[in-house]
Amino acid sequence: MRQALICSICFILFFVNRPLLTNAENEQNDLYARRMELYQKIEYVTNIPWYYLAAVDQYERNIRQSRKDLPKAEGLTGIYFSPEVWVGLTNPNRTDENPLSIEFFAGMGADGDGDQKASLKSDADVLYAFARHILNYGTDHDNIKLALWDYYKRDKSVSIIIGKAKIYKHFGHLNLETHAFPVPLRSNHSYKNTWGDARGWGGRRIHEGTDIFASYGVPVRATSYGIIEMKGWNKYGGWRVGIRDINNNYHYFAHLNGFAKDLHIGQVVEPGQMIGSVGSSGYGPPGTSGKFPPHLHYGMYKDNGRTEWSYDPYPHLRLWERQERQRAKK
Template sequence: MYNVSASEESERMSLYKKTSAVTNIPWYYFAAIDQYERQIHDEIPEGRVTAIQPDPLFWRGVNEPSMFFPDGWGASGNDDAKAEMTNDEDILWSLGNYIKSYGTTKDDIRIALWNYYKRDLTVQTIMNTAQVFKKFQTVSLTDRDFPLPLEANYSYNNTWGDVRGFGGRRIHEGTDIFANYGVPVKSTTYGVVEMKGWNKYGGWRIGIRDIYNIYHYYAHLNGFKDGIKVGDVVKPGDVIGSVGATGYGPPGTSGKFPPHLHYGMYKDNGEHEWSFDPYPYLKKWEKLARKSQ
């Protein structure tokens, strides 16, 4: 995650909105594409404020006709008449023209993104992030929250990587937070509900994809918040369910272990997704939540 100054953020928003005005593609899609690429590259190129790095094939095309990039899409987005693959305005203008060639509806944009990235998870992540930016009308969304109320009776230790026997020999991909049945479970982040339902091992569980290409997994729930559904945009502190002990059997199986929240985090780098230890983040968010009381 990059540290971004207020002035850089303002400059980025100006670029997104300028490109939106001339392409009719809503600004939050450009912001979401940029946000996605900020997570898959090690650093922003020098002299740039966006992180989008087009493939040379997209920019220049090929000698032989190509289904997606026949002649290349690189074009000048400012007044210098130069199509520079290192210029933010040129990149956004060229990408906007490419997307617009498919149309400007949500489905059109989804198809354009798939043909650009050719990866389902990438497209879903960008579309989710766009909906978050649309709802909150900003890209400055850095708040976080602890997943349980601080006044609840809870306890947790670093259990990531521990051996698990249920469901075959495997490691524990998360942190278990023990609490009483029915304690509210909250979203820790801004994001979109990507999955909701039953799993043989996880019981009633819900998954939220945030704007940093991270999937947050909440398992063994007693139940869900009324009305919450896949596609909902959530923010830190929104209640999504409650602590339970469900799982390890058909739907409704419960009580084979003490009630607790299994909280997992998975990072996507544009090629692979993997589990990482959520414990340090939970400790940080817990501390921040106590300071804000």
């Protein structure tokens, strides 16, 4: 009897002490699961690896979020086809869902769920239609890149999608939204909102980021899951690193004292991973340092499929700092 009581108490304590997921977290996890199921179903039919399909889907979802000329994604998939592209440019029926007539008019619409319809409202149909475009070229890496370039006609779009595919393949799942603060929370650091302030060195320009002041050598960490897109010297930023995340954001780390060992372009990183250390490099030819107090310049840029622009990272830094402190308490 006593042993049974002890087991019951341990059982209760186990569940009481477990971190409970909020409804929003449960819904998000369910969404990731349903998307992965869709990607893997299309992979089974087409032999296109799921992580390429996920990368295209995520890329399109992000550009739809950041552009006013495209409708926001409502279903599982973020891929967008205009009605005329879906049914065929010369098709007089803009709501056509007949796969045969759509094919006759050279539309991209296809039946991916087996209901004999090619519907823009079906996630399986939409993803399968894009997969069929890729199949016209092949399912290996190089031919997938050719298919993407032929569709987007933009090298940067292809590069971003291929980078996303590498990230998804590396981690093997879709839930890659966690972030970390750029420097250890216990380090002696300070920052305030300086985005948009005037800068004079090198001509009149605005400050495209937030300066985080810290001592020489304080570790600089990746703030997101992503891929190293750039590493090297710039006369303004000194030794710097650029990381592209799965949401088309480019994270810029500048004025570094040096890089983490073996850090290289094309490397996949995760939040909190060390990529370098705080320094005061920049404002001159390679090797220039000490023209200002040591600090990390942290910038964020968004690509919308057409162009890329800077936006204020300060609110995100505050949020990530708060979230990381909350995770440390668990």
